[in-house]
Amino acid sequence: MSDLGVRIADERDVPDLCRLAEEFMPLEACRKRRNELLAAALKNSGYQLLVAELEGEIVGFIDQWIVPDFAHGTELSYIQNLYVTPEQRGKGVGSQLLEEIIRGAENRGVSEVHVVTEFENEPAIQLYRSHGLVDRALQLERELE
Secondary structure (H helix, E strand, O other), X not given: OOOEEEEEOOHHHHHHHHHHHHHHOOOXXXXXXXXXXXXXXXOOOOEEEXXXXXXXXXXXXXXXXXEEEOOOOEEEEEEXXXXXXXXXXXXXXXXXXXXXXXXXXXXXXXXXXXXXXXXXXXXXXXXXXXXXXXXOOOOXXXXXX
């Protein structure tokens, strides 16, 4: 993937990123709400979103929230989403995005990187493990209306 570039997302990317989010999680939220949430997040110093571009088109993204944890006495990273378009999967795009987001966390002095994925998402689990993430906790979830 020599033509692949990874860069920090900005406001101009919001429409394309929201379109990809619709592919990633259809029916989860309306486009207007996604646009509002992403535009606000991009202004937050604790949020980082990277995009992978190929020939001027966004083909993947990864985002993380860096939050202070007083008990640890440091900041922690929570990778929220990693998505690569179906045509680009298996070509190293996800790996490059993950490497870059971890590097950004390290440069900021973060002590731990956390990520959650579905039990059945074996490709994602293997990707995360191949980058040094280990099974360490169970995340519980409750959907609210």
